[in-house]
Amino acid sequence: MAKETGRALLVGASRGLGAGLVSALSARGWDVTATVRDPKRGAPEGAASVERVDIDEPAQIEALHGRLADARFDLIFVVAGVSTADPTTPIHRESLSEALRLYRTNAISPIVFAEAFADRLAPGGMVALMSSTLGSIGRNTDGGYDAYRASKAALNMLARSFAARHKGIGVLIMHPGWVRTDMGGPQAPLDVETSTNAMAEAIAARRGLQGVAFVDWENKEIPW
Numbered sequence: 001m002a003k004e005t006g007r008a009l010l011v012g013a014s015r016g017l018g019a020g021l022v023s024a025l026s027a028r029g030w031d032v033t034a035t036v037r038d039p040k041r042g043a044p045e046g047a048a049s050v051e052r053v054d055i056d057e058p059a060q061i062e063a064l065h066g067r068l069a070d071a072r073f074d075l076i077f078v079v080a081g082v083s084t085a086d087p088t089t090p091i092h093r094e095s096l097s098e099a100l101r102l103y104r105t106n107a108i109s110p111i112v113f114a115e116a117f118a119d120r121l122a123p124g125g126m127v128a129l130m131s132s133t134l135g136s137i138g139r140n141t142d143g144g145y146d147a148y149r150a151s152k153a154a155l156n157m158l159a160r161s162f163a164a165r166h167k168g169i170g171v172l173i174m175h176p177g178w179v180r181t182d183m184g185g186p187q188a189p190l191d192v193e194t195s196t197n198a199m200a201e202a203i204a205a206r207r208g209l210q211g212v213a214f215v216d217w218e219n220k221e222i223p224w
């Protein structure tokens with residue numbers, strides 16, 4: 001594998017897919033700045049540096065933006081996301097606060113973060129956002145996961161608006177597959193390494209992306 005060059009900011013990298021992406025990208029040659037909510041709980045393996053941010057806290061986003069004033073990233077990947085305690089709860093039985101918590105963290109906060117950091121992208125740089133195939137409206141034939149699906153569909157919509165506002169920035173919306181993490185659970189078919197290595201490959205293939213694309217871990221396009 002030829003070494004890649006580039007600087008990446010990985011947001012939400014304390015565990016699961018975020019931590020896996022730090023390893024996968026750094027192994028390929030990327031210089032990775034990883035963010036976590038609580039640095040006392042440790043740093044993801046492979047990170048060149050670790051920063052602290054909770055994407056639901058605008059003051060923390062602003063502080064990070066200030067700390068990284070001199071940095072220019074070829075990739076900013078917001079991986080952070082949350083699910084509900086019981087994802088099978090239909091929306092009419094879901095608590096409003098829980099549905100809004102998902103909407104905030106999964107849909108609004110990633111775009112607020114991307115907007116704040118648009119000026120920290122290097123020329124030709126790309127924003128990646130972790131969505132899910134469950135956010136595909138076209139693929140929703142079975143229902144279920146209502147609050148989560150709606151939050152990721154909203155992320156996709158807001159990402160397209162972000163791309164429309166920033167014509168020069170490529171926006172890659174990714175589905176990692178169903179992966180064995182705290183969120184994905186032990187029955188998921190993919191392990192973190194397989195998913196994140198494949199996503200790193202997809203990112204390499206999509207460098208220089210113009211506009212917006214919604215793809216899975218194998219770089220296959222997903223219907224909106």
Ligand SMILES: NC(=O)c1ccc[n+]([C@@H]2O[C@H](COP(=O)([O-])OP(=O)(O)OC[C@H]3O[C@@H](n4cnc5c(N)ncnc54)[C@H](OP(=O)(O)O)[C@@H]3O)[C@@H](O)[C@H]2O)c1
Nearest residue numbers: 014015016017037054055080081132178179181182183184
């Ligand atoms: N696993 C799957 O099968 C699957 C499938 C489709 C999509 N996804 C998406 O992939 C992403 C990562 O999922 P995962 O499976 O790795 O989940 P995970 O193991 O539950 O990890 C979630 C990560 O997000 C961080 N996070 C949550 N809220 C945050 C906030 N407000 N600010 C900053 N960081 C925050 C967590 O940090 P803390 O450690 O501080 O809590 C943790 O690093 C999510 O967006 C998820 O929706 C996962």
